[in-house]
Amino acid sequence: MGQPVTMTLLHVSISAAAPERVARALAQIMGGRALPFPPFPDSWIAFAAADDGSAVEVYPLTHRVVAGHETIDCEIGAPEEAPTFCHVALASPLPEAEITKIARAEGWQVRTCNRGPFDCVEVWLENRLLIEVLDPGMQADYRANMTAENWAAMFGM
Numbered sequence: 001m002g003q004p005v006t007m008t009l010l011h012v013s014i015s016a017a018a019p020e021r022v023a024r025a026l027a028q029i030m031g032g033r034a035l036p037f038p039p040f041p042d043s044w045i046a047f048a049a050a051d052d053g054s055a056v057e058v059y060p061l062t063h064r065v066v067a068g069h070e071t072i073d074c075e076i077g078a079p080e081e082a083p084t085f086c087h088v089a090l091a092s093p094l095p096e097a098e099i100t101k102i103a104r105a106e107g108w109q110v111r112t113c114n115r116g117p118f119d120c121v122e123v124w125l126e127n128r129l130l131i132e133v134l135d136p137g138m139q140a141d142y143r144a145n146m147t148a149e150n151w152a153a154m155f156g157m
Contacts, residue, residue, distance in 0.1 A: 013057040031093040087130035117145035
């Protein structure tokens with residue numbers, strides 16, 4: 001059947017009340033750089049340190065991505081501020097203490113948590129949207145323990 005392919009998340013998009021501020025903090029956490037995102041008004045993008053295309057796009061709470069006639073389009077409406085189950089886990093080159101320091105400087109709730117097969121730093125962007133940030137040691141545990149085989153064994157499947 002051939003070699004298994006590793007799935008890599010290339011980029012993700014989120015919304016924020018202050019897209020530039022959130023993108024700049026995320027870029028710090030990812031060791032990268034934040035820049036404006038001209039395809040959509042008032043949007044920003046945070047690139048990871050590797051500068052390999054790994055990024056987080058940050059849109060205003062008022063923006064919605066919709067299916068346009070030929071490609072995606074942006075509709076602007078009332079802000080969407082409700083909590084969501086949607087979240088993302090990010091790898092950071094920074095140690096846990098630095099991640100925590102950045103989040104605290106922004107005034108965001110932050111804490112280190114155990115998820116069972118791995119630990120993470122829970123960062124609540126704008127105290128609204130969860131990102132799980134993993135420092136290098138946490139990433140090693142994640143990759144070693146967060147497998148389908150381990151998951152099935154943990155839950156008796």
